[in-house]
Amino acid sequence: MKMYQQRKAGKWKLGVVLLLLGIGGLTACRENAINDLSPADSPVYITNYDRSVNFSQYKTFSLPDSVIIESNDSYSMTQSDVSTRFVTNVANALTAKGFRRVSRGENADLGVAIIRVNNQYTGVASNPYSYYSNYWGGGFGGFGGYGYSPYYPSYYTYQVTDQYWEIQIVDLKNRPATGTGTTQTQLNVVYDATIRGTDITDQQAVDTAVMAIFNQSPYLKATE
Amino acid sequence: MKPIIAFFALMALTTTAWAQYQNDNKGNYDFPSPYQEYVTFNISARYGVAFPMGGTQGYIDKVSPTNLVLDGEWLFPRQFSIGIKTGYQYNKQRLPRQVYQYDNQSISAVQTRTLSVIPAMISLSYYFADNAAALRPYVQFAGGGAFVNYTNYFGPLADQSSGFKGAIAPAIGVKYYGKREQGFGAEFQAQYQNVFFNYDLLKNSSPSLMLSAGISYRFY
Numbered sequence: 001m002k003m004y005q006q007r008k009a010g011k012w013k014l015g016v017v018l019l020l021l022g023i024g025g026l027t028a029c030r031e032n033a034i035n036d037l038s039p040a041d042s043p044v045y046i047t048n049y050d051r052s053v054n055f056s057q058y059k060t061f062s063l064p065d066s067v068i069i070e071s072n073d074s075y076s077m078t079q080s081d082v083s084t085r086f087v088t089n090v091a092n093a094l095t096a097k098g099f100r101r102v103s104r105g106e107n108a109d110l111g112v113a114i115i116r117v118n119n120q121y122t123g124v125a126s127n128p129y130s131y132y133s134n135y136w137g138g139g140f141g142g143f144g145g146y147g148y149s150p151y152y153p154s155y156y157t158y159q160v161t162d163q164y165w166e167i168q169i170v171d172l173k174n175r176p177a178t179g180t181g182t183t184q185t186q187l188n189v190v191y192d193a194t195i196r197g198t199d200i201t202d203q204q205a206v207d208t209a210v211m212a213i214f215n216q217s218p219y220l221k222a223t224e
Numbered sequence: 225m226k227p228i229i230a231f232f233a234l235m236a237l238t239t240t241a242w243a244q245y246q247n248d249n250k251g252n253y254d255f256p257s258p259y260q261e262y263v264t265f266n267i268s269a270r271y272g273v274a275f276p277m278g279g280t281q282g283y284i285d286k287v288s289p290t291n292l293v294l295d296g297e298w299l300f301p302r303q304f305s306i307g308i309k310t311g312y313q314y315n316k317q318r319l320p321r322q323v324y325q326y327d328n329q330s331i332s333a334v335q336t337r338t339l340s341v342i343p344a345m346i347s348l349s350y351y352f353a354d355n356a357a358a359l360r361p362y363v364q365f366a367g368g369g370a371f372v373n374y375t376n377y378f379g380p381l382a383d384q385s386s387g388f389k390g391a392i393a394p395a396i397g398v399k400y401y402g403k404r405e406q407g408f409g410a411e412f413q414a415q416y417q418n419v420f421f422n423y424d425l426l427k428n429s430s431p432s433l434m435l436s437a438g439i440s441y442r443f444y
Contacts, residue, residue, distance in 0.1 A: 033316055033338045034377050041321065041334035044379040048329045197333070197379030216323045216330045 043205070044197035045212045050190040055220055058173060060100045062108035063091055070166075071118045078116070085203045086114050089210035090167060097214070098222030109173040111187070115166040122159050165200055167193040167213065191220065257356035257405050258444050260301050264355060266399070268295040268411050270438025274313060278418075279428040283374075284337050288315035293413070293436045295347070299355045307347040309366050309393070313434070314340045324378075333378035339426070341419060343370040343391055355442075356405045359398065364413075366393040372421040372430070385423040393417040399440045411440035 067083040069076045090112060091101050102108045169191035176186065193213045200206055214220065258264065272291035276284055291314070297307035319335045345368030353360045370391040376383045397413030418431040 033375070034336050034380055037334065037336065037377075037380060042379045043333075044381055045332040046329055047332075051328065197381055212321075212332050216332050 039198065039205075040208065042198035043195055043200070043209060043212075045193065045195055045209065045216065047191075047193045047213060047217050049192070049217070049219060050188065053171070053190045055190075056223055058099065058109035058171075059222055060102045060106075060108045061094055061110040061112050061169070062102050062104070062106070062172070063087060063094075063112040063114075064104065067114040067116050069116045069118055072120065081203060082200065082206055083114070083116070085206040086165070086210065089206060090114060093210055093214040094220075097220050100222075107172075109171075110190075111170045111172045113168045113170070115168060117162065117164050117166055119162040120159060121162070163199050165195040165209070167191075191217070193217070257354075259299065259355035259405065259442070262301070262444060264299045264442060264444040266295075266297040266299055266305070266307075266440060266442040268297075268399075268438060268440040269293070270295075270411060270413065270436035272313075272413075272415075272434045272436030274315070274432045274434040276315065277416075277431040277433055279422060279426055280339070280430045280432055283376075283426040284315050284317045284339055286315070286317050288313065288432075290314040291434055291436065293415075293434070293438070297347070297349065299442065301355060303351045303354060305347075305349045305351070307349065307366075309345040309347045309368075310343055312340070312342055313432075314338070331378060333381075336377040337425070338373075338375045338377070339430070340373045341370050341430075343393070343417070343419075344368055345370075345391060345393060347393075358401050358403050358406065360400075361398040362396070364395040364397065364415075366395065366415075367391070370419045370421075372419055374421070374423050374426060376425065383424065387421070389419055389421040391417065391419040399442075401440075401442070407441055407443055409440045409442070410437070412437045 064077075065084070065087055066077040066079045067086060069078050094112065095101060099110065168189050170187040171190050172187065174188070195209050195213075200209055270293040272293055274288040274291050276286070276288070291311065293309070293311040295307055295309050297305040299305045316336065316338045319337070321332060321334045323330050323332045324335075325331075343366075345366040347364050347366035349362045349364040351357075351360050351362045368391060369388050371386070371388050373386040374384065375386075393415050395413050395415035397411060397415075399409055399411045401407070401409030413434075413436050415434045415436065416431065417434060418429055421430045422428055
C-alpha cells in the first residue's frame with residue numbers, strides 16, 4: 001500500500017510539471033498579440049476640442065512654416081522634410097474647411113501650432129537585489145555606480161523617451177488683453193490632436209495622419 | 225445560437241450512449257475492482273474551443289481556438305468525485321481602424337482585443353457509471369476563481385485590467401476508456417463558464433461555452 005502511495009505522489013508531481021509547462025507555453029500567446037501590427041495600423045490619433053466654442057466664429061488662422069520642438073521644458077524651432085509636410089498638410093486641411101491662412105505678422109482668429117514633443121524622463125530607483133544587476137536588461141539604462149554588495153541598496157537610473165506629434169489650435173480672436181508686467185497672457189486651446197502609438201518618420205505617414213485627424217474632427221469648419 | 229445547439233447535441237449523445245452501456249456492463253465481475261473499493265485518481269488534459277456569450281460578446285465576439293483544460297480528480301467509490309480544475313483560455317480579436325469616443329476624446333485606432341483567463345476551481349462531479357466502467361458520463365459543477373487579464377491594445381498602446389475574480393463552471397461530459405479498469409481514455413466536455421469580471425467594453429460578467437476534448441487517465 002505504501003508503494004502505491006509513492007507512485008501516486010510521483011505521478012502528481014509529473015502532472016504539475018506538465019501543467020506549468022502547458023500554461024507557460026500558452027501564456028506566450030498574449031505577448032505576441034500585436035507583433036503583427038502593420039506600420040499603418042500602429043498610429044493612434046487622439047483629438048479633443050473645447051465644447052463651448054463655436055468654430056464658425058473664426059475665419060482666419062496663422063501657421064508658421066516651422067514646427068515647435070518641445071523637449072521637456074525647453075522649446076525650439078525646426079524645419080525638416082517631415083515637418084514641412086506637416087505644415088503644408090495642416091494648412092491645406094484647414095483651408096479646405098473654409099479657414100483662410102494669413103501671412104506672418106497679420107492678425108488671425110486662430111493660432112495653429114505643430115509641436116514635436118520630445119520628452120525624456122530620467123528616474124532613479126533603488127535596486128535592493130543588486131545581485132541580479134542585469135535582471136531588467138538593457139532597456140532601463142545603466143545602473144548607478146553604487147557597489148554590488150548585497151548589504152547596501154544600489155541605485156539605478158532609467159530613462160523613458162516619449163516622442164509624438166501634436167497639433168494645437170489656440171483662440172487668438174477672444175484672447176485676454178495683453179498681460180501687464182510679468183503676467184503672461186494665457187491663450188485658450190480650443191483644439192488639440194496628438195499622434196501616439198508610433199513615431200511619424202516619413203511623408204506618407206504624415207499624409208495619412210493629417211487626413212485621419214481632420215476627418216474625425218467634423219466640427220472644425222469656418223461656416224455653419 | 226450555434227453554441228446552444230452544440231450543447232444539446234452533446235447532451236443527447238452522451239445520454240443515449242450511457243443508456244446502451246448500462247445494459248451490458250453489470251454483474252460480469254466476481255471481484256470488485258480497486259476503483260470501486262478505494263479512493264482513486266483521474267487526471268485529464270484537453271484542448272477546447274470556446275464560444276463567447278453575454279458580456280464577453282460585447283468585447284470579443286469571435287470563437288476562441290486557444291483553450292487548454294487541466295483536471296485532477298479524486299474518485300470516490302460512490303460515483304462522485306472532487307477535483308481541481310485549471311487551464312488557460314485565450315482569445316484575441318483585431319478590429320479595423322475606427323474612431324472611439326472616450327470621455328471627450330475621439331481616438332482613432334486599430335484595436336487588438338485580448339482576454340486571457342486562468343481558472344482555479346474546485347469541482348464536484350457525479351458519474352452515471354461506477355468508477356471502473358469503460359464509459360462514464362457525468363455532470364459537474366465547478367466554482368472558485370479565475371485570473372483574468374483584459375488587454376485592449378489601441379495600436380501598440382495597451383488599456384489593461386487584470387485580477388482574480390470569482391467564477392463558476394457547470395459542465396457535462398463523458399470519459400471513455402475503451403474497457404473496464406483501463407487507465408487511459410478519452411474525455412469530452414461541454415462547459416458553461418461565468419467569470420465575474422467586467423471592465424470597460426466587457427460589461428456585466430464574462431460567460432462562455434467551451435467544448436473540449438482530450439485525454440484522461442485514471443490510476444490508483
